[in-house]
Amino acid sequence: MNTVTTRPVRAFVALGSNLSDPEAQVSLAFGELDTLPSTRLIAHSSLYRSAPWGYSDQPDFINAVAEIETRLEPGRLLEMLLDIEHRFGRVREFLNAPRVLDLDLLLYNGLIHHEHGLTLPHPRMHERAFVLLPLTEIAPECVIPGHGRAASHLAACAGQELQRLPQIRSTTETLLQAVG
Known part of the structure; x- marks a missing residue:
């Protein structure tokens, strides 16, 4: 099975x-995405606070979306995302359980794909404000294959409250300020 494409593709x-300082976990994960082989981080959204989904007896979540350019095939990319989760300490106790880090492959170059463990586009992304709002922040014209423009689904998510957090400084900016 080939794990690398000949041309880079856009994925979200x-x-x-x-858990465990969620803002820091998500911020560190942006950097991890940028270190994947044959992959580079193009953009990432602001951080958003949202209520838990599915299982409510847990802390609020910090959510974001990243745009990457990759030559990894979707299955291989998903494997690497799961590896990052594992290295961050992700434990899958039960459905919608609290977690240190969750990485979901949302979109891969407009591909519609379904096999065990990987469905593209992500099957419920168009129903979740904590995905749609950060996605449309970095890709306002983004289209979800089979569902249309991502922004057109935001109105249906109006009851799902999200709080955009103040912009975070990059690690480089923080280090430069500390030194200078």
Whole structure:
């Protein structure tokens, strides 16, 4: 099985955390995405605070979306995302459980794909404000294959409250300020 494409493709990854300093976990995960082989981070959204989904007896989540350019095939990319989760300490106790880090492959170059463990586009992304709002922040014209423009689904998510957090400084900016 080939794990690398000949041309880079555009993909979007949702990030979420609600344990062990969630803002830091998501911020560090942006950097991890940029270190994947044959992959570079193009953009990332602001961080958003949202109520838990599915299982409510847990802390609020910090969510974001990253845009990457990659030559990795979707299955290989998903494997590497799961590896990052594992290295961050992700434990899958039960459905919608609290987590240190959650990385979901949302979109991969407009591909519609379904096999065990990987469905593209992500099957419920068009129903979740914590995905749609950060996604449309960095890609306002983004289209979800089979569902249309991502922004057109935001109105249906009006009851899902999200709080945009103040911009975070990059690690480089923080280090430069500390030194200078």
